[in-house]
Amino acid sequence: MVTGPLKGQVDRVWDAFWSGGIANPVEVIEQITYLLFIKRLDELHTKKELKAARFGDPIEDPVFPEGFDSDLAGRRPYSDLRWSVFTNYSPSEMFEVVSDHVFPWLRRLGAEGSSYARNMKDARFTIPTPALLTKVVDLLAEIPMEDRDTKGDIYEYMLMKLSTSGTNGQFRTARHIIKLMVELQQPRPDDLIIDPAVGTAGFLVAAEEHLREQHPEIWTDAATRAHFNGPMFTGYDSDAAMARIASMNMLLHGVENPTIERADSLSEGHPGLDQYTLVLANPPFAGSLDDETVSKDLQKVVKTRKTELLFLVLMIRMLRNGGRAAVIVPEGVLFGSSNAHKAVRKMLVDDHKLDAVIKLPSGTFKPYTGVSTAILLFTKTSSGGTDHVWFYDVRADGMTLDDKRTPIEANDLPTSSPAGAPCATQARPLSERGTSQTKRPPRTRRLRERGTSETKRLHPAQTASTPAPARPSPSSFRGRRSSTTATTSASTGTRRSSSRRSSTGPRPRFSTSSTRSRSRSRTA
Numbered sequence: 001m002v003t004g005p006l007k008g009q010v011d012r013v014w015d016a017f018w019s020g021g022i023a024n025p026v027e028v029i030e031q032i033t034y035l036l037f038i039k040r041l042d043e044l045h046t047k048k049e050l051k052a053a054r055f056g057d058p059i060e061d062p063v064f065p066e067g068f069d070s071d072l073a074g075r076r077p078y079s080d081l082r083w084s085v086f087t088n089y090s091p092s093e094m095f096e097v098v099s100d101h102v103f104p105w106l107r108r109l110g111a112e113g114s115s116y117a118r119n120m121k122d123a124r125f126t127i128p129t130p131a132l133l134t135k136v137v138d139l140l141a142e143i144p145m146e147d148r149d150t151k152g153d154i155y156e157y158m159l160m161k162l163s164t165s166g167t168n169g170q171f172r173t174a175r176h177i178i179k180l181m182v183e184l185q186q187p188r189p190d191d192l193i194i195d196p197a198v199g200t201a202g203f204l205v206a207a208e209e210h211l212r213e214q215h216p217e218i219w220t221d222a223a224t225r226a227h228f229n230g231p232m233f234t235g236y237d238s239d240a241a242m243a244r245i246a247s248m249n250m251l252l253h254g255v256e257n258p259t260i261e262r263a264d265s266l267s268e269g270h271p272g273l274d275q276y277t278l279v280l281a282n283p284p285f286a287g288s289l290d291d292e293t294v295s296k297d298l299q300k301v302v303k304t305r306k307t308e309l310l311f312l313v314l315m316i317r318m319l320r321n322g323g324r325a326a327v328i329v330p331e332g333v334l335f336g337s338s339n340a341h342k343a344v345r346k347m348l349v350d351d352h353k354l355d356a357v358i359k360l361p362s363g364t365f366k367p368y369t370g371v372s373t374a375i376l377l378f379t380k381t382s383s384g385g386t387d388h389v390w391f392y393d394v395r396a397d398g399m400t401l402d403d404k405r406t407p408i409e410a411n412d413l414p415t416s417s418p419a420g421a422p423c424a425t426q427a428r429p430l431s432e433r434g435t436s437q438t439k440r441p442p443r444t445r446r447l448r449e450r451g452t453s454e455t456k457r458l459h460p461a462q463t464a465s466t467p468a469p470a471r472p473s474p475s476s477f478r479g480r481r482s483s484t485t486a487t488t489s490a491s492t493g494t495r496r497s498s499s500r501r502s503s504t505g506p507r508p509r510f511s512t513s514s515t516r517s518r519s520r521s522r523t524a
Contacts, residue, residue, distance in 0.1 A: 006143065009139065009142055009143050010032075010143070012139050013032060013136055013139045013140060014028060016132065016135045016136055016139060017031070017032075017132070017136070020127075020128070020129065020131070020132035020135070020136075021128055021129075021132070022126070022127070022128070022132075026241060027126060029241065030123075030241050030244070031125075031126060031127055031136075032136075032140070033241075033244075033245055033248070034103075034106070034123060034125070035136065035137070035140055036140060036143070037106075037248045037252070038083055038098075038102060038106065039083045039140060039141075040252055041063050041064075041082075041083070041252075042063075042064075042082045042083035042084050043083075044063055044252070045059075045062060045063040045064050045082065046084070048060060048061070048062060048063070064078040064079060064081060064082055065078055066078070069081065069101050069104070069105050070104075074100075076097065076101045078105075080097060080101070081097065081101055081102050081105055086098065086102070087137050087141065091130035091131060091133065091134040092130050094130065094133060094134065094137070095127075095129075095130035095133050098125060098133065099125045102125075103123065103124070103125045106120065106123060107120045107121055107123055109251075110247070110251065110257075111256070111257055114257045115243075115247060115257075115258065115259050115260045115261055116247040116248075116250075116251055116257070116260070118261070118262075119240070119243045119244045119246075119247045119260060119261075119262060120244060120247065120248075122240065122244075123244060173202055173203070173282045173328065173365075174364065174365075174397075174399070174405075175202070175206075176397065176398060176399075176413065177328075177360070177364065177375075177397070178202050178203055178206045178280075179206055180375075180413055181203070181280060181326040181328075181375060182203070182206045182207050182210050182280065182326075183210070184326060184356075184377060185278060185280065185324055185325075185326045185377070186210075186214075187207045187210055187211055187278060188215070188277075189211060189215050189217070189218050189224050189227070189228070190224075190227070190277075191232065191277045191278045192231065192232060192234070192275065192276045192277045192278070193207050193232060193233055193234065193276065193277070193278045193279075193280065194234040194235065194236075194271060194276045194278070194279055194280075194281075194318060195234075195235045195236075195279070195280055195281045196235075196236050196265035196270075196271060196279070196281055196283065196311065196314060196315065196318070197236070197237060197265065197281055197282065197283040197284055197311065198235025198236060198237045198242070198243075198246050198260060199237060199242050199246065199282075200242065200245050200246055200249055201235055201245075201246035201249045201250050201260065203280035203281060203282070204233045204235055204246075204250060204255075204258065204280070205249060205250065205253050206280075207233070207278075207280060208228075208233065208250070208253055208254070208255055209253070211228065212254075228255070229255055229256040229257055230256070230257050230258075231259070232255075232258075233250065233255055233258035233259065234258065234259040234260075234261075234271070234276070235258070235259070235260045235261070236260075236261050236262075236263045236264075236265045236270075236271060237260075237261075237262065237263075238262065238263065238264040238265075239262070240262050243260055243261065243262040246260045247260045264293070265311070265314060266293070266294050266295060266298065266307070266310050266311070266314060267293060267294070267295055268295045268296070270295050270298075270314060271314075271318050272318070273317050273318060274317070274318075274319070274320050274321075275318060275320065276318050276319055276320065276323060277319070277320055277322070277323045277324070278323060278324055278325070279315045279318065279319060279323070279324075279325035279326070279327065280325075280326055280327075281311070281315065281325075281326075281327050281328070282327070282328040283307060283308060283311035283327070283328075284307050284308075284311075285306075285307055285308035285311075285329065285330045285371075294310060297317075298310055298313055298314060298317075301313045301317075301343075301347075302340045302343050302344055303339075303340060304338070304340035306340060308329050308330055308332075308333055309333065309340050309341065309344050311327075312327065312329065312333070312344055312348075312376075313344065313347070315327060316347065316348075316352065316380055319380040320380070321380055321381060321382050322379065322380065322381070323379070323380045324355075324377070324378070324379045324380070325376070325377070325378055325379075325380075326375060326376070326377050327375070327376050327378075328360075328373055328374070328375055328376075329373065329374060329375075329376055330371050330372065330373055330374075331359070331371070331372040331373060331374055333345075333374070333376070334357065334374060348376075348378055348386075349386045349389075350384055350386070351381075351382060351383075351384060352378055352379065352380050352381050352382065352384070352385070352386070353378060353379040353380075353381050353384070353385035353386050353387075354376070354377075354378045354386045354389050355377045355378055355379060355389070355390065356375075356376075356377040356389065356390040356391070356392070357374055357375070357376060357377075357389060357390070357391050357392070358374060358375040358377070358391075358392045358394060359372075359374045359391070359392065359393045359394060360372070360373045360374060360375065360394050360397065361394060361395060361396065361397055361401050362401065363400075363401025363402060363405075364397060364401075366401065366402060366403050366405060394412045394413060395410075395412055396408070396410035396411055396412050397411060397412070397413055398410070398411035398413065
């Protein structure tokens with residue numbers, strides 16, 4: 001999320017556009033994104049130059065090739081299209097280079113027939129004057145681009161200025177939540193990964209980074225490398241601007257030809273069935289749909305206009321048997337009492353394998369929305385298999401739960417924390433946090449080993465008679481933990497409460513059950 005100095009820099013760029021005559025917020029976002037993309041391309045080319053110079057080799061796969069950008073009169077060498085070159089020109093010459101040479105080249109940059117080329121064919125340079133371009137370029141030159149998904153961060157911040165951001169469900173998932181979901185599902189080199197509501201491609205970028213770090217063997221095999229640069233990554237979004245940003249984002253992160261399409265995933269032309277092995281997504285759940293726009297085969301499964309339920313059905317249908325998913329949903333999916341809610345829960349529990357429910361704090365998606373959300377992890381089996389559902393109640397995610405979302409120490413997440421946020425509870429075993437419980441394996445590892453019955457391996461720290469571990473108590477989390485036991489039927493969503501206490505400590509706050517079995521909950 002954009003904070004601190006970067007926020008101030010973006011505000012100054014925004015003000016420059018408004019004072020220069022561009023008042024449409026979406027247009028401002030697109031023009032900033034294009035310019036930052038051009039700037040980043042130059043930085044990537046510079047890195048390639050330095051690497052080649054260090055080893056005395058020619059530049060490998062240069063961004064800006066030798067030669068000229070066209071055969072027409074007034075052509076320019078590709079070197080003139082670099083940010084570090086044209087920003088030293090006079091305002092009028094820089095304006096001419098960017099509008100007449102850089103943008104046409106930008107539209108041709110992707111491989112012919114690629115999704116990048118399709119998304120970028122409508123890219124237009126709409127900055128009206130050389131003076132405004134010069135001012136914006138000077139301001140953008142101060143924004144750091146190294147090791148940051150800057151375009152996505154800026155889009156996230158700009159959405160705060162759009163009145164439609166909350167209404168349409170357009171808000172970006174925090175990077176530490178994305179990383180947690182990716183680490184729990186452990187992408188593999190042979191996976192086919194899809195995000196049917198791709199946005200700025202945050203989930204796909206995180207999966208790509210995980211594969212680079214954990215599977216270096218990708219680069220030693222030509223077939224695996226071709227799979228990584230082509231069919232492995234797929235994303236759909238109904239917003240053309242989002243699709244363009246996602247395409248640029250993936251290209252900048254080294255994925256040459258992903259499938260990023262402008263399309264409505266819930267319409268008749270939705271992604272193929274039984275095709276993918278991993279779904280990572282935070283689909284919109286604040287928007288509304290007309291029945292006429294929703295695919296008829298989805299409506300046959302569940303009759304609803306709720307986008308979160310339709311997306312869940314779609315994700316199940318997209319996966320192959322054995323495919324897995326990590327999806328963010330509003331808490332209403334867990335406890336909603338409508339027939340559609342019950343039908344989707346019954347499908348997950350009875351027909352497939354619901355592996356885990358991770359309840360997130362209600363402020364996780366502020367400033368966009370304060371709605372309570374949860375992460376569902378499930379595996380498509382088409383034959384059931386839900387035994388014990390692993391439940392984790394996250395009270396703190398390493399950031400304040402107000403609109404500012406600044407880093408704090410309290411963090412219940414198993415492995416990940418926001419950049420710059422210390423996580424005292426992350427690295428220390430329970431025995432070092434003011435309790436007498438003994439050390440137990442990291443929760444992320446236990447969740448990855450969820451194929452065995454967890455309740456048969458309950459540690460004393462997880463029993464009902466053991467007092468809950470001491471917890472940090474910043475102002476956002478003051479108050480005693482509830483000792484109420486809430487038993488929830490996975491198929492009906494009904495809840496029964498009891499305030500009875502154990503003589504030796506509070507009872508677990510939650511448990512989950514299905515028509516087959518019931519397991520004791522895991523509280524953080």
